[in-house]
Amino acid sequence: MKRTLIKNATIINEDRSGLGSVVIEGEKIAEILMGDKLPQDNCDEIIDATGCYLIPGVIDTHVHFREPGFTQKADIETESRAAAVGGVTSIMDMPNTNPQTTTLDALEAKFDMYAEKCSVNYSCYFGATNNNYTEFDKLDKQRVCGIKLFMGSSTGDMLVDKMNSLLKIFNGTELLIAAHCEDQNTIKENTEKYMKEYREKYPHQLEKVHHGNMPLGFHAKIRSVDACFKSSELAIRLARIADARLHILHLSTARELKLLEDMPYNEDKRITAEACVGHLLFNSSDYMTLGTRIKCNPSIKILPNQEALLKAINTDLIDSIATDHAPHQLSDKEGTLQAASGMPMIQFSLVSMLDLCDRNLFTIKKLVDKMCHGPARIYDIADRGFIRKGYQADLVLIRPNTPWQVTNACILSKCKWSPVEGRTFNWKVEKTFVNGHLLYSGNLLDMAYRGQDLRFKR
Template sequence: MLKILLKNTKVVNENQIFETDILLEGDLITRIDTDISDDTAEIIDMNGDYVLPGVIDDQVHFREPGLTHKGDIATESKAAIAGGITTYMEQPNTNPQTTTIEKLEEKFAMGAKSSFANYSFLFGGTNDNLEELKRLDKNACSGVKLFLGSSTGNMLVDDEEVLEKIFRNTEMVISAHCEDEGTIRANMEKYRKKYGDNIPIKSHPLIRSEEACYLSSSKAISLAKKTGARLHVFHLSTGIETALFTNKIPLEEKKITSEVCIHHLWFSDEDYAEKGTLIKWNPAVKTKSDREKLWEALLDDRIDVVATDHAPHTLEEKNNPYTKAPSGGPLVQHALQAMLQKEKEGKIDLTKIVEKMCHNPAKLFDIDRRGFVKEGYYADLVQVNRNSNEHVEKSNVLYKCGWSPFEGTTFDSKVVRTFINGHLAYENGNFSNEKNAKRLTFNR
């Protein structure tokens, strides 16, 4: 069994930062202690760098199958591990969609073949697949995804009777995209009358408005309270929505949780002038005030998780006029660096970053032995140098789409190494040819 001894680390884990050594044996962390010695282990000197649990991203779109000109499991998972993300949960709106157990297992087969990071997939709920959802084992995948706003194909769940039945008929976490479709359509009609097909990008947060988000989020939360369902609201984008969530009880006791994404913490509507459709997301990036309130809710624990909603499109697609440019952008490579930059600016503590990006996703989705630096846990670890600048430019962007909304940004930290299940998968810009990723397992 391969042994690796990590010397001279500063571990960030469970609200503590401490100097220690870490012994990895096979897939697992077997010992955490000072001055470990083992003559049979390969020794790696971490030079006093910080070691974090691998980041768990609960929301990505890796575009496979069917949309692989934008990205695929191999390319995007490599970019993820370069950014310290060791585990991801991929969304069901591919082509074909992941709305049957058969298609779900086909995706797992793709992950087993191609993924460089640990993987799971969400099962997509629709207006007409309730019986298939009932057959799904609660430990089969990371959870159920519902689009309560516009989506590709038939994935918009707008039949209220079916929606309530879905909430009543699964023990799994229901992750929801919440935007009110009627409000968005009415707003779009108003702006089309005003601008025709030349709607300016700055109108995006007014079309996919605060009202549209709040109406849908509050409705989903009311339904979860009525049915007792376990609801996780994806990518909050407005300050008003944060009042719908509580910080009065521990995460383990919450039935209703929430997430914020990197782009809603980093950008505001003032950035549309420079970035244009490159920062067109659904839900939209909104005002500076919304961004500040999202930060407040993240720090006081009304928001539980930070994720990416990584969703690549080609530059050709994104450079279309507003009405034709798709929503979404690539983020997994720089998400951790973005949060570490905010830590350097005094916005958030390092231990809080680890809580929101590592510990809480593991707890929320009941993931088996991941998200922490603990003996007996899988050795998913990230070494971060906090004093090494990295400038983002096209030449070092790893996504298949070849661009990043962070181009031109210089981060004051760098991911040095990433370990996946005890295997050194990434080191200083180089990737191992061996894959040691695993399908996630759950304790539900």
């Protein structure tokens, strides 16, 4: 069995850092040696990581790889390769594909696709509808990461808006319920309100004014703070009544933070929250330069919300960071409010968050906690997310003080654009190991390797 020594790295793991070495044997972490200790047994390969940081592989629990059904935007092969180059070693895919992953047959077919095509480790959500909660007991709890619940419609048509159905969903599963929280009635009322105001302001264009061609600035007004808060409050209330495991996805407002428990994650914490890279990087002032490239649901909001989310990373109100990686063709992003919502972020999520570390908004230890440890804890992933002896060797070497610019040529996502295109980052992902396999090194990516399906300790 091949043994690989990664030596002289600064290891960041479980709120500790220090110079050390890691031995990989086959798929597993065999030894962790701090200081200048070296393994007693010989190694087949030695990687000198002097000047680099060694962290667990990033686990992105919120991606849309678009397959099946929307492969003109993205597919499993292209997006999983982008993940690997970005230091992401495991992903969890959302169910709003075509067909939607809302039946057992569709779920099994998607798992088969991932086994055939995915470069990194993977799991898939089962999508809730108003009527399919009777299927929850048939799901393999060791294989399915959770139930995805759209309490506000986004891409796709999976809105669950009947209270009876919501009650049955929250009472009907021990699996984690990952919820998109935006109140659809509030969004509808806001749409009517602001369209009326806009028409009154431009009466000479009355026949031309409709929701889709209103200025982009209305997006955050329509998908408002109130829409997010009302839905998140309801989800939390239902979860507490049912004692369900609830994970609120892409939390985007300061007001919603007041609903959460101010405590680090532990096994008794039943309600957790995710912040997405886009909401941490951008605020509504960025619409001026980036336009619809940062249009997403929930909307990018004004600066105080961004600042509150960044603070919540440090205080542990926010338990994890993900991407909501949602590629669209650039033609889909044209126009104003009619433009598609979502942005591709997985290849640049780690370096973007490291950039925030350089700006002293949080520490690299906190980053590892929210992008690696947090997802593993929240989803109860077996043997991943930490640098521990006997765990799968999902590892990433990152090098600081290595400036490089995001260009179109380096984007691996099938859509071939990014909202961070043109940015210069100071950190570079040098190597990505998945299950002990050196998947990415320098500019070389092993396109033949396939990741494993994640397993959960339930």
